[in-house]
Amino acid sequence: MQQINKSQLLKKFQHLMEGIPHQGNPTLLRKIYTDLYITEGGRGEVNAEHEVRQIERASWREAAQDTPIKCSDIFKALSTQDKAVRIVLTKGVAGIGKTVSVQKFILDWAEGKANQDVHFIFPLPFRELNLMKEEKLSLVDLMQHFFSETTDPTAFTTSEHRVMFIFDGLDECRLSLDFHSNLKCCDVTEPATVDVLLTNLIEGNLLPSALLWITTRPAAAGQIPPKYVKQVTEIRGFNDPQKEQYFRKRISDENLASRTITHLKSSRSLYIMCHIPFFCWILATVAERTSDGSGSVEMPRTLHTLPDHSDQHKK
Structure with a gap:
């Protein structure tokens, strides 16, 4: 069953749809993926600052106190922790790469490159869970709904199996997540609402050995009580070397890529936003x-002129 799980996830996540959902072109993730700068992000406190302000002030600095973390290592306890990490909350502003990080994590596991101590991975985006808000079903039923060919009920009842759930997009969640009033559920075969199943997974009443990874924009992080979150990480985006690496991977014409990088470095506001x-x-x-084929490129010089360029060249 594990190999079926890996094969299906590999098929689903090996391609990256860049840009606007359903409008981008599929590209092999491993071909274009550029590492992101991910840091340990505190204890889950909520930053009340508006997200636009967070983006504007992020004139990329790698502070000495930052603890960089590889995406594949987010469940490894930091040196200051003495307990295994069960729940990781990853924060990041819009467009910073949360969903792509999830995709890369799953792809590395499916290809046998990382986290092979995990037996099964079940990605469950909140936007899909929202559609089942009114349903009442057991955890096993829920898994069989989303993963009909790969879900073996024994995966949830055998202690030898290490299961990971990935809940992407907490900021899109339409469930109440009422940790105070929701009924307790400890049986994977007991029917309940998706909301109840989720809060009990997080509280550890349901499958206490399961690993949970939750991604969210910063403003929604407070929906999960900090006492349940063992590790908080923050995706900070690209540092300067990663920016350049991205453009050289993304733009196949080497000359055009170099000219683009040079142009962006000449505009502080554009380069910061990169x-x-x-x-x-x-x-x-x-x-x-906008390239004419000779390597020359017509690019915006400020953030204000960018919408004109992107609208003008839509296909």
């Missing part, structure tokens, strides 16, 4: 669509 992968994708797309 720590956001989605912003890099927009600029790379504009560069390719």
Whole structure:
């Protein structure tokens, strides 16, 4: 069953849809993926600052106190911790690469490159769980709904199996997540609402040995009580070397890639915003669509002129 799980996840996640959902072109993830700068992010406290302000002030600095973490290592306890990590909460502003990080984590596992101590991975985006808000079913039923060919009920009843659930997009959650009033559920075959199943998974009443990874924009992080979260990470986007690496991977014409990087470095505001992968994708797309084939490129020089360029060159 594990091999079926890996094969299906490999098929689903080996391609990356860049840009606007359902409008981008599929690209092999391993071909274009650029590492992101991920740090240990505190204890789950909520930053009340507006997300736009968080983006604007992020003029990329790697502080000495930052603890960088590889995406594949987010469940490894930091040296200051003496307990195994069961729940990881990963924060990041819009377009910073949370979903792509989830995709890369799953792909590395499915290809046998990392986290092979995990037997099964079940990615459950909140936008899909929202559609089952009114349903009442057991955890086993829920898994068989989403993973009909790979879900063996013994995966949840045998202590030898290490199961990981990935809940991407907490900020899109339409469930109440009422940790105070929700009924307790300890049986994977007991029917309950998806909301109850989720809160009991997080509380550790249901499958206490399961690993949970939750991603969210910063403003929604407070929906999960900090006492349940053992490790908080923050995706900070690209540092300067990673920005350049992205453009050289994303733009196949080496000369065009170099000219694009040079142009962006000449505009402080654009270069700062390039720590956001989605912003890099927009600029790379504009560069390719405005190139005349000789390597010259017509690029915006300020953030204010970027919308004109992107609208003008939409296909």
